[in-house]
Structures are given as structure tokens and as C-alpha cells.
Amino acid sequence: MLTLHIKLVEAMLAQAQKDHPVETCGVIAGPIGSNLPQRLIPMQNVAQSEDFFQFDSLQHLKVWREMETRGEAPVVIYHSHTKTPAYPSKTDVKYAAEPKAHYVIISSNRLYGEEIRSFRIVDGIVIEERIKIVNTYQPNLEQLKVA
Structure with a gap:
């Protein structure tokens, strides 16, 4: 299970809406x-694509x-899907390079609402996990930062 502070969720959703129709990341x-996600770091999608994201190599x-x-x-690597539901594509699975990370996908397509889902992707295997959204991390809320 992935526990996310509401401020992080709101920041990801806002970024996805701002970048739409380009995938955000x-x-x-x-x-x-x-396993405590704390500091959100928006990245540039150099692909500038509606169906693919790629971190800028220097920023990465x-x-x-x-x-x-x-x-x-x-702890979390996130991106949006602008045309499809929030489920890893074959390309997402192929490029998942952080086996300990949670892969969060946000659908920014109005057909799917503000869908947000989390997955573990290891060796090509995709396992969906629950997301628990909280208002407070216990015991350390002061460590939460949104960059």
C-alpha cells in the first residue's frame, strides 16, 4: 500500500491538469x-507527447x-495518461527502472475523472496497490515538502 499526503496528491493532479494534453511527470x-513520500519534484517531459513521457536527461x-x-x-515516480485510463502501458512497463518505487499514474482525461492509481513494476510484472490518502503523516508532518 502507498500512503500519500493529500498535498502531494493535489500537487500531482494540478500539474497533470496544467500540462494536459501533454503527459506530465x-x-x-x-x-x-x-516508504514515506515527502518532497514532490516536477520533471520536464522532453517528449512533449500526449501518450509518452521522458525525463529530461540533465534534469534527471x-x-x-x-x-x-x-x-x-x-519513493514515487508519477506521470499522467491523457487519453487512456490510469494503467501502465507496455512502454511504461518497459521503462520502469526503479524496482523499489511506486509508479503512480493519473488520468487527466475527463472520461475517467481524476483517476489516480499506484503500481509496483518489477521485471515486467505489474501489481496494482491501494493508495491511502491522508491529511497527516504520523509522526512527522513537518518533513513534508512540495518543491
Whole structure:
């Protein structure tokens, strides 16, 4: 199960709506070894596509180095689907490179509402997991940051 603070969910949804019809993307970092997403980092989709996302390679390197310096890891990798339901495409599965990350997909297509789903993707296997949205992390709300 993935537990997400409501502020992070709201930030992802707002970013997806702002970037629509281009797929939005980003990362939520948290302390290494934890399962606590804390700091939302919007990323640039250099593909500028309605059905594919790709992190800018320089931004990707910079963000991963910054996380390492801060003692963080990518707890969540998120992106939107602008034409389809929030379920990993074959391309999403192929490029899922962080086996410990939760892959969150947001549908920004009005046909599906503001659908948000989370998956674990390891070695081509997709497993959906529940998302619990909370107003407070216990015990450390002051660590929550939206960049």
C-alpha cells in the first residue's frame, strides 16, 4: 500500500491538469530506506507527447544526485495518461527502472475523472496497490515538502 499526503496528491493532479494534453511527470522523494513520500519534484517531459513521457536527461541526473546528497530515494515516480485510463502501458512497463518505487499514474482525461492509481513494476510484472490518502503523516508532518 502507498500512503500519500493529500498535498502531494493535489500537487500531482494540478500539474497533470496544467500540462494536459501533454503527459506530465515527476518524482516524489523520501528518506532512503523509507516508504514515506515527502518532497514532490516536477520533471520536464522532453517528449512533449500526449501518450509518452521522458525525463529530461540533465534534469534527471541533477535530481537523482540531489536526492543522493539529501539522503533520499525516489519513493514515487508519477506521470499522467491523457487519453487512456490510469494503467501502465507496455512502454511504461518497459521503462520502469526503479524496482523499489511506486509508479503512480493519473488520468487527466475527463472520461475517467481524476483517476489516480499506484503500481509496483518489477521485471515486467505489474501489481496494482491501494493508495491511502491522508491529511497527516504520523509522526512527522513537518518533513513534508512540495518543491
